[in-house]
Amino acid sequence: MHALLNVGVMAARKAGDSLIRNLNKLDQLKAKATLKGKNDFVSDADLIADEEGRLSRWSGVDVAICPHQASIDRLTAGLKSSSLNDVLPLGGDAWIVEVEVTPDATDMASFSLGQAEGKIDGLPKAFTLCRKGQSAFVPNDDTVVQVGDRLVFATIGEHTFKRISKAAGHLEPPYPESPRVAIFGATALGKQLATEYLGEGCWVTVLDEHLEAANELVGSSIGSHKRLDVIHCNLGDLDLLREIELAEHDIAIAALADDHENIAIAMRAADIGVERTGLVLDDSALARVVRRIGLTYAVSERRVAIDAILMQVHRRVPGHYQLMPSVPEIVAMSATIFDGHSRLGQTIAKVEKKGSFRIAFVERENAEGSRVMFRSKADMTVKIGDRLILFVSADDVPTVEKILER
Numbered sequence: 001m002h003a004l005l006n007v008g009v010m011a012a013r014k015a016g017d018s019l020i021r022n023l024n025k026l027d028q029l030k031a032k033a034t035l036k037g038k039n040d041f042v043s044d045a046d047l048i049a050d051e052e053g054r055l056s057r058w059s060g061v062d063v064a065i066c067p068h069q070a071s072i073d074r075l076t077a078g079l080k081s082s083s084l085n086d087v088l089p090l091g092g093d094a095w096i097v098e099v100e101v102t103p104d105a106t107d108m109a110s111f112s113l114g115q116a117e118g119k120i121d122g123l124p125k126a127f128t129l130c131r132k133g134q135s136a137f138v139p140n141d142d143t144v145v146q147v148g149d150r151l152v153f154a155t156i157g158e159h160t161f162k163r164i165s166k167a168a169g170h171l172e173p174p175y176p177e178s179p180r181v182a183i184f185g186a187t188a189l190g191k192q193l194a195t196e197y198l199g200e201g202c203w204v205t206v207l208d209e210h211l212e213a214a215n216e217l218v219g220s221s222i223g224s225h226k227r228l229d230v231i232h233c234n235l236g237d238l239d240l241l242r243e244i245e246l247a248e249h250d251i252a253i254a255a256l257a258d259d260h261e262n263i264a265i266a267m268r269a270a271d272i273g274v275e276r277t278g279l280v281l282d283d284s285a286l287a288r289v290v291r292r293i294g295l296t297y298a299v300s301e302r303r304v305a306i307d308a309i310l311m312q313v314h315r316r317v318p319g320h321y322q323l324m325p326s327v328p329e330i331v332a333m334s335a336t337i338f339d340g341h342s343r344l345g346q347t348i349a350k351v352e353k354k355g356s357f358r359i360a361f362v363e364r365e366n367a368e369g370s371r372v373m374f375r376s377k378a379d380m381t382v383k384i385g386d387r388l389i390l391f392v393s394a395d396d397v398p399t400v401e402k403i404l405e406r
Contacts, residue, residue, distance in 0.1 A: 086098040097164055113126055151168065183253050362382075
């Protein structure tokens with residue numbers, strides 16, 4: 001019997017912001033700035049992991065989750081490759097991405113997955129295939145890919161997103177080295193977004209119709225940053241949006257508290273000519289449909305919080321859980337390899353032959369003693385202490401559990 005895991009959700013709203021401020025962030029920023037050098041920019045995001053750890057110890061919970069930061073991570077990643085249907089962080093540098101195969105996927109369409117992986121250098125493993133009129137399933141190397149299929153890949157590093165998009169036949173403009181970013185809303189989320197993008201060397205404009213919110217941002221730790229402009233204005237003023245050259249911005253993000261306002265603002269930015277539009281919503285159903293109206297990427301903060309809780313729980317408690325709401329037929333599972341385990345010493349390819357599942361990642365201890373997520377490879381040998389993260393059809397869970405339980 002496993003003890004219940006105590007999970008705390010730290011919503012980055014007034015209560016969460018107040019609590020974070022009470023965790024001596026200023027002292028930590030100064031310490032980090034000293035370590036990193038006077039000219040290096042230190043973002044609030046650099047401290048999230050430490051703050052969550054301190055919050056856990058202070059409150060007695062096992063895991064503290066900050067939905068704002070998790071939403072930002074997911075949104076900024078999704079905006080880097082506009083052809084991906086969805087991106088999902090799994091911790092560290094591990095990602096799950098979904099993409100649709102187009103007629104231009106000359107090295108993938110009409111080929112088996114095994115052939116495609118052989119033809120396309122560095123193509124990660126696809127663990128789910130969604131085909132119109134059929135239930136999603138876990139493919140194998142002999143599964144033939146068709147135009148219109150949606151493939152879900154397990155990958156390491158955001159730099160692989162472009163490779164996956166290109167393999168599926170999508171040609172998209174390169175992501176700018178230092179993009180111009182417009183953020184609508186000087187909210188707590190808007191400030192965190194601005195901090196994140198400034199830390200990446202971007203030029204950021206934050207717009208808000210509330211003077212108090214705009215002034216608060218100007219007076220904050222990032223208010224005097226040379227690449228930041230804060231504008232108090234009517235967000236529906238088209239003349240002003242043209243005056244600030246919104247159409248010349250590479251990214252526009254709506255970060256207000258109201259879902260419908262966010263959608264309206266993002267649509268206006270897209271109509272003006274901004275190539276990549278993003279928004280953070282509360283309603284997960286709305287987040288799933290924004291692509292149909294021409295917007296690039298949206299995240300639901302509520303859904304992000306649920307996903308983060310599930311992933312943290314299942315890092316500690318065995319079992320299966322739904323990873324992607326858009327593909328309910330496929331679930332994630334994990335299996336820890338202990339001394340004497342029947343799969344110890346086997347290759348990933350041999351383990352996968354035992355059942356209808358695919359191993360996406362192997363979490364393993366590195367030389368420094370830290371747990372690191374690796375993308376699984378067919379010839380990788382399973383070692384003591386490895387944690388296998390695999391994906392399986394929900395109907396096959398009982399069979400796979402028996403295969404991997406000892």
